Amino acid sequence: MKRSHFAREIIELIAITLLLFVVIRFIIHGYHMQSTSMQPEVGSDAYVMVNRTSYMFTRPQRGDAVVIHYPPDPNTDIMARIIGLPGDDIKANGPHISVNGMVLNETYVQHPFNPESKEWKVPANSYFVLNDNRSMTDDSRRWGSVTNDMIVGKAIVVFWPVNSWHIISSHSTVFNQVKNTP
Structure with missing residues (x-):
């Protein structure tokens, strides 16, 4: 009788x-972010928890901070924020970014720069x-949009x-006013 209890506990x-x-x-994975590209939200040398299944049932949204395969070197992963969705018109003009004609008031950006x-x-x-960290222009302004599989x-x-522990914000209030393209 004791043996079957022990075997069941081992199996459990x-x-x-x-x-x-x-x-x-496979679902949640830690990534070591070594750049300052997401400061001030994510500091250099930080470790970030990433949900790798988050977009299996929903689409990425504006404001989501995502880990992507770096387009110039897909073997490297970087972190960036989604600003534009499929069909959106993006415009960079001095310190401002506009999405579908709406100028974003990006409170999470310390030094706007384009x-x-x-x-x-x-x-x-x-x-x-x-x-x-907009002074680092190694993002879609340089290499264009990223595809779903990236x-x-x-x-x-x-x-x-x-x-530095904190939940990463999507800053949804920044993007609430942006109209989706038809």
Whole structure:
């Protein structure tokens, strides 16, 4: 009788361990962000928890902070914020970014910066992403929109260093006024 109890407990322990492994490995994953591209929201050398299944049933939204495969080197992952959805018209003019004619009041950007006035049309199944640290122009302003398959997942929380722990905001109030394209 004691043997069957012990065997059942071992099987339960193995099942729980496998379940935790699957959750940690395939659903939620930690990424080490080494750049300052998302400051002040995410500091340099921070570790970010990313939900890799977040877009299996829903589409990315404006304001989502996402980890993407870096277009010039897809073996490297970077973090950026979705500004434009498929079909959106994006315009950079000095310190301002407009989406579908609406100038964004981006409270999360400390130093607005766009080195040149330019306009983009976001293609189907693509997203226009920008860094929060706008002086770093290595984003869609340089290499264009990113496709669905380049998005790794939605950044949820900064978990390291511990004193920087916080939930990553989508700043939805910034994008509430933007009208979707038909």
